[in-house]
Amino acid sequence: MSERKVLNKYFPPDFDPSLIPRRKQPKNSQQVVRLMAPFSMRCNTCGEYIYKGKKFNARKETVDGEDYYGIKIFRFYIKCTLCSAEITFKTDPKNTDYSAEHGASRNFEPWREEQAVEEEDRLAKMEEEENNPMKALENRTVDSKREMDILDALQDIRARNARNERVGQSVEMLEKIAAEEPETEEDRRKRLEDEEDEKLVRQVFSKVAMPAGSSGPSESTSASGETKTTVTVKRKADGLEPDVESLLPEATRAFISSKAALMPATRKKLKVDMKNSLGIKIKKVTKTAV
DSSP states (O other): OOGGGOSOOOOOTTOOGGGSOOOOOOTTOOEEEEEEOSSOEEETTTOOEEOTTOEEEEEEEEEEEEEETTEEEEEEEEEOTTTOOEEEEEEETTTTEEEEEESEEEOOOHHHHHHHHHHHHHHHHHHHHHHOHHHHHHHHHHHHHHHHHHHHHHHHHHHHHHHHHHHHHHHHHHHHHHHTOOOOHHHHHHHHHHHHHHHHHHHHOEEEEEOTTSOOSEEEEOTTSOEEEEEEESSOTTSOOOOTGGGSOHHHHHHHHHHHHHSOOOOOOOOOOHHHHHTOOOOOOOOOOO
């Protein structure tokens, strides 16, 4: 049993392959092959539908007297899965397809019908142009008009794209011009407020040089080689604390002064003794000695 799997077998020295009898077969013998249905079909006997890809044990033979430019045409025999009726189909090398021959009809495929109709129209048009020169001239005129229409549509699309591109560039230019516009009143007011804030910060916070050796956030070395430490303090360097009103912006100070000028002077309320107002008299009790 192990001999059947070996690659080389023993042949005796006196072995002559020409002495082996040849089996005689007919010239066009049929072969049993395993195939799948190349298209969906319907059996003409029982009406059973056979879908594309159904597997069959088929018989294959070469068709006598038929070929396409030297390419052989093969015929296949299969049986219906329901009634076992014989179905045959052939190869179609012209259309790189298969064609139903006997026992079944091919299901309708609209795309194949469209291709066939287009091919027939093209062949009929070519034949008509060969026989009628005026028809050929009319067809060429129609084709040239169609090409001109296509070129016009293409030119319109290009012009539209160029216009859109110019519009985009103009929008960018307008944005740039708007960014470079002169300063408005609001921008000027905002800039002045920022300057006032900076001025106030410089008044409140000041940097003082401390002697060397003291801890500080930053140290610097002078030209003479002395090391100085710079410290930022919240008050002025002279030790004077600024007034509260001086810390306010000028507009706020003017508003407060105008408000104070308009407010009337208020009188102080006199303290009233609640006992006298209610008419209550307190009698003092004297202690007598026992």
